[in-house]
Amino acid sequence: MNISEKRRVSGSNNEVKGDEMKFRDEKRPKVSNISTRSIPLSFKLVRKIKRQGELDLLYFQRLIPEKLATNLFQWCLSELPWYRVQYTVGNRHVLTPRWTTLFGKDFTPHTPTDKVYRRKPQPIPKRLIDLVKLMESYIDQVNNSNEIIIQKNSTPSSSHDIRTMFSRVTSKKTPKPESTADDTSSILQQPLAGPPNSTPQGKAPNKSIDYDRTAFNIVLLNYYETGSDSISYHSDDESFLGVNPTIASFTLGGSRDFLMKHKVNSDLKEKFTFANGDCLVMQGGTQSNWLHAIPKRNTAVQPRINITLRKSISIEGTNNYYKFNVGDGAAYRYRQGKMVPEMS
Numbered sequence: 001m002n003i004s005e006k007r008r009v010s011g012s013n014n015e016v017k018g019d020e021m022k023f024r025d026e027k028r029p030k031v032s033n034i035s036t037r038s039i040p041l042s043f044k045l046v047r048k049i050k051r052q053g054e055l056d057l058l059y060f061q062r063l064i065p066e067k068l069a070t071n072l073f074q075w076c077l078s079e080l081p082w083y084r085v086q087y088t089v090g091n092r093h094v095l096t097p098r099w100t101t102l103f104g105k106d107f108t109p110h111t112p113t114d115k116v117y118r119r120k121p122q123p124i125p126k127r128l129i130d131l132v133k134l135m136e137s138y139i140d141q142v143n144n145s146n147e148i149i150i151q152k153n154s155t156p157s158s159s160h161d162i163r164t165m166f167s168r169v170t171s172k173k174t175p176k177p178e179s180t181a182d183d184t185s186s187i188l189q190q191p192l193a194g195p196p197n198s199t200p201q202g203k204a205p206n207k208s209i210d211y212d213r214t215a216f217n218i219v220l221l222n223y224y225e226t227g228s229d230s231i232s233y234h235s236d237d238e239s240f241l242g243v244n245p246t247i248a249s250f251t252l253g254g255s256r257d258f259l260m261k262h263k264v265n266s267d268l269k270e271k272f273t274f275a276n277g278d279c280l281v282m283q284g285g286t287q288s289n290w291l292h293a294i295p296k297r298n299t300a301v302q303p304r305i306n307i308t309l310r311k312s313i314s315i316e317g318t319n320n321y322y323k324f325n326v327g328d329g330a331a332y333r334y335r336q337g338k339m340v341p342e343m344s
């Protein structure tokens with residue numbers, strides 16, 4: 001039995017051999033065409049990262065305050081069904097090396113749904129819809145702004161507020177305001193990579209890339225229970241995601257390394273270690289030019305849940321997602337510290 005995983009049949013895939021991928025600082029790309037911008041959005045920080053090789057990222061650090069992120073982690077783990085998908089490609093049997101679950105469907109109009117879908121799409125749970133709406137709004141705001149705003153007490157500019165949203169997750173009690181330790185003001189006291197001058201007002205939006213208005217319809221969750229759980233190098237560049245797809249990817253719970261490498265230029269590599277509450281948005285040419293992975297680790301790592309938001313533009317896309325992330329096997333529920341198959 002082959003336990004390595006080919007991520008998706010139609011995407012670009014490279015097998016990753018566990019920890020063999022090493023990043024040495026001296027091998028990092030030259031800074032010549034690097035621009036990293038920092039924009040505080042209401043009470044948080046986002047970095048626009050545009051680098052050589054069409055890397056185009058938005059890095060929302062500590063977007064979800066820690067306690068709320070931990071609470072959402074626990075809610076996802078205990079309330080959602082999870083799958084350990086197995087599938088066959090040719091004569092190769094693949095065990096997906098992590099738990100997955102999926103919600104949502106493409107926006108294609110069709111009836112009756114059960115005739116076209118291989119597996120009935122599951123509605124996105126309300127709490128996750130809130131996350132979707134929030135991120136759509138944040139991403140559009142950041143992409144439509146070319147401003148570098150450095151101010152201590154910025155007011156929320158989104159109609160969605162992450163604390164309001166997650167107050168549902170934090171159960172009956174009214175959430176206490178978070179300490180300001182995570183707020184933009186304190187982060188901005190530290191110098192960040194970016195243009196030296198900051199101009200608070202009056203700049204026209206950056207028109208060099210036309211980003212579509214963000215509209216997610218698929219919520220895919222990955223649960224990495226131990227360091228043996230992983231996702232091999234791949235890119236989410238399938239045609240059913242459209243051209244230059246935008247994918248938002250949250251980390252809840254434990255930190256894991258997230259590696260990126262350029263598909264052609266082996267000098268171009270990136271490494272992030274995402275923490276509880278972080279969100280990375282991959283957009284523009286990122287998927288067509290880069291691969292990403294969460295490698296296995298044999299050091300102690302805490303369980304991590306990843307929530308990714310994306311858009312399927314066709315029924316085929318939705319079917320593909322359910323095939324590789326829900327599959328045909330049993331649903332599992334997390335009960336008393338372990339995954340148990342659900343009684344059907």
Ligand SMILES: O=C(O)CCC(=O)C(=O)O
Pocket residue numbers: 220222231236249258292293294306308
């Ligand atoms: O867990 C992560 O951060 C990455 C997940 C991922 O790349 C995917 O589901 O396509």
Ligand SMILES: [Fe+2]
Pocket residue numbers: 234235236292
């Ligand atoms: Fe991915």
